Amino acid sequence: MQVSQCVFSDSNGKEQSVTKVLTVRQTIGKALLYHHESTQKATRDNLIVNLEEILRLLLPTTRDIRPKVRELVKRAIQIAHLITCEQALFNCDLCHGGSQFKGDVMYLPDENQRGRVFMCTFPYFGKRLLQNGRERAHCLFPASVELESIVREFA
């Protein structure tokens, strides 16, 4: 069932089409993007510089990482813009260190790893669904995680 076709009711039995709410959100998102169009390049360049500055600290040898950092940021921004202009409610989050592994919202590349979550190497993306007055989270893309055993093995 699509979000846009759902209807929720409050305690007084009044019904409000979620579609209208989502359309309002979508309209505001599109208007904001239009408003910030002239400053988007500066914002993007600033993000590229900030990310590069941090990542450069961890390079084993000196290398030029600017072109690839730019590509990654551009790709991410492209998706973020689509989400901003979408008629849906997305959310992006990271898994806490020390939490238990949950297969429905997390992806573990190495199945041999054991223990609690150590690091989250790619964020979780979800979508809020409102069905018959009840809200539920739908996993759009699971978070990639690494478990504690990796640090015990190598560190």
Next chain:
Amino acid sequence: MLAGLDSGFRELSTQNHQLRIQMNATLDSRDEIEKDNAALRTEILRLREPPGQDYSDDVYFKKLNELNEVTQLWVAAMFKGPTKRVLDAEAEIKLSNALNHHRVGESILQVMHENRCTIQTLFQHSITRIVFVRQLIAIFLCSEVFGPFCLGTPQELDTPLRKTMEIVIDAGIAMCLLRF
């Protein structure tokens, strides 16, 4: 000759009058059609299925998967390899601050502490270094790119905007109008 002209003039006047009547009838008819057309458009809009998402969930999955894979491959290629370099104190502070840029940072530092692991030890081994770099990129994406309501919106505007939208989404437009 004058009589002929007079007769011709009268005939033209009559034709002119008839044409005016026809023209007025056509204009009235056009106005009616215009009204019907507007009513039909309104009805079509009312009957039309509500518009759904611009892109399906599959499109988002594909794009996010691509971003994840491209990042993974690049980080593995760039940050792999032995190093004799030792992180200085300033670099460790910067990296710790980058971790704490998101609320999960504290929990990660806690797990590191419990496992007697430091940023320096993560840096010394290729595999943990790669994982750490990807964690930092994930924090960056989550807080700077996907976190804001709209990229480029100043923080002081973004937070109230997101909270307002959450209230409207939770309560619905009608309830917001009634309550506030």
